[in-house]
Amino acid sequence: MKSLINVNKNDKNEVISRHIYGHFAEHLGRCIYEGVWVGEDSPIPNTRGIRNDVVEALKKLNIPNVRWPGGCFADEYHWKDGIGPRESRPSIVNNNWGKVTENNHFGTHEFLDFCEQLGTEPYICGNVGSGTVQEMQEWVEYITFDGQSPMADLRRKNGREKPWKLKYFGIGNENWGCGGRMRVEYYADLYRRYQTFVRDYSDTPIYKIACGPSEADYHWTEVMMREGVGRTEPYQDNVMTNAWEHYRPEMHGLSLHFYTRNRANYESATEFTEENWFDYMRRTLVMEELIQRHTAIMDKYDPEKNVDLIIDEWGSWFKVEPGTNPGFLYQQNSLRDALIAGINLNIFNNHCDRVHMANIAQLVNVLQSVVLTEGEKMLLTPTYHVFEMYKVHQDAKLLPVSVSTRNYSYGEESLPMLNVSASQDDSGKVHISICNLNPNNSEQVTVNLEGLSELSSATGRLLTAEAMTEHNTFENPNRIEPVTFNELELKENELSLTIPSKSVLVIEIQ
Numbered sequence: 001m002k003s004l005i006n007v008n009k010n011d012k013n014e015v016i017s018r019h020i021y022g023h024f025a026e027h028l029g030r031c032i033y034e035g036v037w038v039g040e041d042s043p044i045p046n047t048r049g050i051r052n053d054v055v056e057a058l059k060k061l062n063i064p065n066v067r068w069p070g071g072c073f074a075d076e077y078h079w080k081d082g083i084g085p086r087e088s089r090p091s092i093v094n095n096n097w098g099k100v101t102e103n104n105h106f107g108t109h110e111f112l113d114f115c116e117q118l119g120t121e122p123y124i125c126g127n128v129g130s131g132t133v134q135e136m137q138e139w140v141e142y143i144t145f146d147g148q149s150p151m152a153d154l155r156r157k158n159g160r161e162k163p164w165k166l167k168y169f170g171i172g173n174e175n176w177g178c179g180g181r182m183r184v185e186y187y188a189d190l191y192r193r194y195q196t197f198v199r200d201y202s203d204t205p206i207y208k209i210a211c212g213p214s215e216a217d218y219h220w221t222e223v224m225m226r227e228g229v230g231r232t233e234p235y236q237d238n239v240m241t242n243a244w245e246h247y248r249p250e251m252h253g254l255s256l257h258f259y260t261r262n263r264a265n266y267e268s269a270t271e272f273t274e275e276n277w278f279d280y281m282r283r284t285l286v287m288e289e290l291i292q293r294h295t296a297i298m299d300k301y302d303p304e305k306n307v308d309l310i311i312d313e314w315g316s317w318f319k320v321e322p323g324t325n326p327g328f329l330y331q332q333n334s335l336r337d338a339l340i341a342g343i344n345l346n347i348f349n350n351h352c353d354r355v356h357m358a359n360i361a362q363l364v365n366v367l368q369s370v371v372l373t374e375g376e377k378m379l380l381t382p383t384y385h386v387f388e389m390y391k392v393h394q395d396a397k398l399l400p401v402s403v404s405t406r407n408y409s410y411g412e413e414s415l416p417m418l419n420v421s422a423s424q425d426d427s428g429k430v431h432i433s434i435c436n437l438n439p440n441n442s443e444q445v446t447v448n449l450e451g452l453s454e455l456s457s458a459t460g461r462l463l464t465a466e467a468m469t470e471h472n473t474f475e476n477p478n479r480i481e482p483v484t485f486n487e488l489e490l491k492e493n494e495l496s497l498t499i500p501s502k503s504v505l506v507i508e509i510q
C-alpha cells in the first residue's frame, strides 16, 4: 500500500505568515553572550560586537523576527540597565539562568543593531512580573518616538538619532510561572492596565501580545479571550453607557508555549533508542491538538479571527550536554530535532488562519538551536537546515493537504507515518514538505495535484542520515546537511516518489 497526499486549491486564500519562521534569543547561558555578542574587542570577527559568522549564517534563513530579551529573563529585566556607556552599566544577577553575572553589555541598542544586521523585525517582551507600567511605557517611547521627549532625547544622547521601527511587543512572559506565578484572572486585569500605556508613537502601530497559556491550560485561554478581547458584538448607541464596555483593551496576539520534552526524565539529545525517538515524535504531534483546542476557544470569542495565536516558545528540550552548566540549557541537535522542527512547522503552516507567529527556542547555544558555537567555531544544526529548506513557505499561499498514510508503530502505539504541508508562492511554484517519522522504513508516496494548473517539473531536497542520532560536531560540522533528491516522477499532475526513512523532504514543483 502506498501513501496518498492530495494537494488542494485554497479557495480562502490563506497565507502562511513569514513570522511563523521566527526565532527567540534570551539572556540565557551562551545564547546572547558568546552566541551573538562577543564585544568589539574580541578576536572573533564582529561588527560592533556582534559575531559576523552567526549573522552571515542566520541571514540565509530569511529570519522574519527575533524575540528578546526573554523568556523568564524578560520579567526581571529593567531596560535602563542596558543603555548608555557600557562601562557604566550595572552588573546584575541572572536569577533564572545559573545565577551568573549579567553585565548588561547587550541591551536595547545592541539588540536593535543585531536585528538591523540580520534584516529582521524585533519582537520585544516587556516586564510585567517585576517592572512598572511607567518603565514599559518609557521603553516604547525610547525606541519609537521621533519628537522631543525625555526618552527620545535620552536615546539621542546614547547615539541613536532616529527611532527604530518596532511592531511586536509582548506584555510579559509566562506570567503564570517565572513571570509572577499569577492566576489568569489577575493577569488579565494587569494585561488591560499595562497595554493601555503601550502607546503608538509612529505610523507602525504596536501589535500587542498577551501572555497566553502553558500547554493545555484551556482555562487561561478562556479567561484571556473573555477579559482580554471583551465583547465581540458592536456597541449600541445607548444614552447611558457602560464605561467598562467602551474601553476595550487591545490584544492582537495571545501566546502559547509548548516544548517537546519529558519533564519526568529529561533525556540525552544524541544518545537515545527507538523508544525515545517514537516518544518524541508522539509528543511533537501534541502541538496539533493544542492548536485545535485553543483555537476552538478563541473562535468562540473571536469568530472573525482578529486575535492571532502566537506560539512564541516551542522546540525540543533535552538534558544539557555533559559537563555544561545545567542553568545554561545547552544541548546538541540531531536528526530527531530535524523531524521535530519539520513536523511543528508543517502544523503551524496548516493552521495559518490563526497562527500568525512562532518562535523556536532558541537561536544559538540554547535548547533547539539553529547554530552552535564554541569559541571562534560555529556549526549549523539539522534544525538550521530544516528552516533553510522550509523558508520557501514564508508568505506563500497555503495549499491544504489531505493525507492518507500508513502508521508507524512501536510497541502497542502507532502514529501517522507522514506529516505534510504545502504552499504556492507568488511565481506559481508549489512546495510540499514531507516528514517521514518512521526510522526503519521508506514509504512510497503518490501526490495528487489535480486541482492545480499544469505542472511540468519537480525537484527535491532531502535531509536524512544513516543513524537517527546523527548530528554535526565542531570536528565534523557537515555530517548532516541537505542533498538533492531527484527520484521524483511527475505525470499529469501526479507525482510519485519514495521518501526514505527518518527524513525531511521539500519538493518544488512548477
Ligand code: AHR
Pocket: 026, 070, 071, 072, 073, 173, 174, 313, 361, 362, 367
Ligand atoms: O526557553 C527557556 C525558558 O522556557 C524561557 O525563559 C521560559 O519562558 C520558558 O519556561
